Amino acid sequence: MRHNKTDMSPTLDQRWHDLLFAVRKSVRYHERRQRFFLSCNRFVSFVTAASGTSAVVTLLNDADKTIVMAIALLITLAGLMDLVFGTARRISEHGNLAREFVALERRMVLAEESSGTLRELTAARLEIEEREPPILRVLNVLSHNDVMRAMGHPQSNWARVTPWQRRFAPFFDFRADRLTGELTT
Numbered sequence: 001m002r003h004n005k006t007d008m009s010p011t012l013d014q015r016w017h018d019l020l021f022a023v024r025k026s027v028r029y030h031e032r033r034q035r036f037f038l039s040c041n042r043f044v045s046f047v048t049a050a051s052g053t054s055a056v057v058t059l060l061n062d063a064d065k066t067i068v069m070a071i072a073l074l075i076t077l078a079g080l081m082d083l084v085f086g087t088a089r090r091i092s093e094h095g096n097l098a099r100e101f102v103a104l105e106r107r108m109v110l111a112e113e114s115s116g117t118l119r120e121l122t123a124a125r126l127e128i129e130e131r132e133p134p135i136l137r138v139l140n141v142l143s144h145n146d147v148m149r150a151m152g153h154p155q156s157n158w159a160r161v162t163p164w165q166r167r168f169a170p171f172f173d174f175r176a177d178r179l180t181g182e183l184t185t
Helices: 010-060 065-085 087-110 115-130 137-150 163-168
Strands: none
Touching (some): 010 065, 010 087, 010 115, 010 137, 065 087
8 A cells, every 4th residue: 555745644754764864874884894994905905015026126135034034924914814804805795785775775765655665665674784794883873973964963963982983993893882872863
C-alpha cells in the first residue's frame, strides 16, 4: 500500500530523516576509512621504493653491510605491515561499502516516502551493514559531525571529540567512553 506525502505522520518523517542521516554518515565513515588505508598503502609503497633505491645506491658504493642489512630489514617490515593489515583489500572493501551506501542514499532521495518504502530501505541498509567490519566509534562520531555540518545543524549540537581522539581515530578508539552527543541527529 502506497501513501502519498500528505498521508505521512511526523513519526514517518522522523524515521525517514534518521535513516537518511545514518546512510549519509555511513558513506562518510567508509570514505574516511578508504582514505586512511590508501594513505597507509602509499606510505608503505614510498618506504619500500625509497629503501630499495637506497639499498641499490649503497651496494653500488660498496658501503657497510650493516647499512644494507638495515635497509633490507626496513623493506621487509614495510612489506609485512602491508600484508598483515591488508591495506589494498581494505581500500577496496571500504570503497565498495561507501558506493553501496551512496546507491542507497540515491534510492532514498528518489523514493516516495511511505512506511513500506522505509521498511524496504531499512532492510537494504541492514544487508549492507552485515558486510561491514567492526566500526571505530570515534571515527563514526566524526562522520556524524560531518553530516551535521553538511545538513546545517548548529555546532552546539555536534558530538564533542577531543583533539587526541581525532588524531587516533583512524587507528583505534581512544577514550570512546567519553564521547558525548553521539546519537544526536
